[in-house]
Amino acid sequence: MKKRIWFNRTFSTAYHFIDMIRTNPDGLDFEFYVTHPKRYSVMLQNADVAEIEPSLPIPEYIEYCVQFCQKHQIDIFFPNYRLVEIAKHIGRFEQVGTSVLVCKDADLLETVSDKGKLFQALRDTPGLHIPDYFIVNTSEQFKIAYEKLREKGHKVCFKPASGEGGAGFHIIEEHMNPLDKLLGSSNQTIAIDEVLSIIGDQTVDDIMVMEYLDDWEYSIDCLATEEELIAIVPRKKVEGRIRLLEDNQALIDLAKAVHEQLRLPYLFNVQVKYKNGVPKLLEINPRASGGLHSSCLSGVNFPYLAVKLLLSGKVEVAAPKFGVYATHIEKEIVLRQLL
Known part of the structure; x- marks a missing residue:
């Protein structure tokens, strides 16, 4: 049946x-x-x-x-x-x-879904590097956070603490020509004065102001039970749509450290970005990632194995294949009409 x-x-x-x-x-x-x-x-x-x-x-x-x-x-x-x-x-x-x-632990899901709470929960995890950051709600707090990060020599960025993916992400520039913003190639850059002006006298939902990480970005796709991390595939964003499934022991160990602390089951995804040779945590998705199908080119059928794990409580997984470069192209699909 x-x-x-x-x-x-x-x-x-x-x-x-x-x-x-x-x-x-x-x-x-x-x-x-x-x-x-x-x-x-x-x-x-x-x-x-x-x-x-x-x-x-x-x-x-x-x-x-x-x-x-x-x-x-x-x-x-x-x-x-x-x-x-x-x-x-x-x-x-x-x-x-x-x-x-x-994951049946709703409190844990709430923590993981809020980057401020997540970073706080993981700050003492051995082998895990957390970026310098502040959680702010007013323009005055934002200005202070920005200045403290700049004093440490950081370029600064921000996004909503509970945002998903790249929604609300911006990189701050000291000064910007408005025409460059209007006609430039990136809509993610904003001047500090503009940020402070937009927030104004409002009290807003938590914003994470943090150091900008400017090197390689990875998504680490994981399959696990609460007790055991079963499969780990680090996926490097090489350029554009190009991805590399990489045998990166530092990131494999990082995923193990995260699981040891949080005990997330089934599918989850750890996103990190490097700075000066050090991988730093961006966020954790307690679900299948949008790019999980690319990680399945390792030979690990993550979606099916997660379903099988849910039904039977156990699965056998072959060692993933690394060194795979992949991309994707658009393909037309004729839509059938739905009532």
Whole structure:
């Protein structure tokens, strides 16, 4: 009998996750349910059953999720959206017979999702380097943080403490010609005076002001139980869309140190960036990363193994293949119309 898997709203590259689970080496059959609020999301095109997902307040969204699982007899929920809230109500999903591919510790997920709390929790972790940073809420605090980082010789950047990916990320310049900003190639650069003017007298949500890390960036994709880190693949951003799966022992050890401290299960991703030869933590995603399909070129089928781990509690993983360079090209997909 086919196992039913549901993906709620997620990024387009999860399209590959469905293919990797479908073509699993054990020959297991799955039926895929996908929901997304955007009618033309490519994720809906790779589903056996696709529905438009409503935009709801948190309590109502959780109710929607539970009812969806119950109505469609979902065996495995592979969430990307609202992880913390889903973890808080994990018992409700279990009551309707659905296993959820998420860390059950909602407090831990809240910590990991807030960079300020995360850095504080990991500050004494052996072998892990945290960038110099400050958490601020006012323009005065921002100015003080900026000046202290500059006194240490740092170029300065900032982003929302609870932001995801590159949303809200900016690099600060002392002075900028407004015309350069208007016509320049980067929209991530901003003058300090402009930042302070925009914040003004407001008190804003936590902003992380930190040293800018200007060297190689890596994503480290991991598969784990709470007790054991099973697979680790460091993925280097070489240039543009080029990625390298690299046998980097320093980053493998770093991932082990993070897991030893946090004990995140299933899929998680550690992002680091180098400065002066030292890898420093950027963030941790307690879920499948958007680029996980590239790390699967190592021979480790991360999405399927995570599902198998959820169902059986154990998996066997071959040693990953490193030294793989990869990229991707655009491919057209004709969209079937959804009701």
